[in-house]
Amino acid sequence: MSEAKFYDLKPELPNGNTYDFDQLKGKVVLIVNVASECGFTPQYKGAISLCYNIGLQALYDKHKEKGFEIIGFPCNQFGGQEPGDDATIESFCTRNHGVNFPLMKKSDVNGDNTNAVYKFLKNEKAGIMGLTRIKWNFEKFLIDKDGKVVQRWASTTTPSAIDSVVEKLLSD
DSSP, X not given: OOHHHHHHOXXXXXXXXXXXXXXXXXXXXXXXXXXXXXXXXXXXXXBGGGTBSSOHHHHHHHHGGGTEEEEEEEOOTTTTOOOSOHHHHHHHHHHHHOOOSOBOOXXXXXXXXXXXXXXXXXXXXXXXXXXXXXXXXXXXXXXXXXXXXXXXXXXTSOHHXXXXXXHHHHHO
């Protein structure tokens, strides 16, 4: 697909406004479907006990000045692990994990009501064995500076594990 497709996306923010992906041109972007009550929730901040020595927020802080962005998509489709409304989700993420990267309006990443961003991402980069559906919370998609989806990782892949890939894309 053309790079313009990614930059044409405009997901909805919790306040009802849109987040124009056009502003991401020239940046490396990590998109993650997130949930507040998931076993992978420590990936927001990182937790030594779970071997997440660098979390999403730390990864964002480390690279944002170099042109890196993380965008979270809260989703309640996996075990009902994101039951709150958008205000509750934002409060939880800020208070408990110091999250200051953008969180979109809670939405679906699979099924008939899949948001446009995830329709695009899954079409561009299938998962294991060619399956496109999102399997669980905290799957990650990495987009390069040209709007191309270059990598997809399962929930078990930690932010620490992708740090060097982010660094390489930022230096290209």
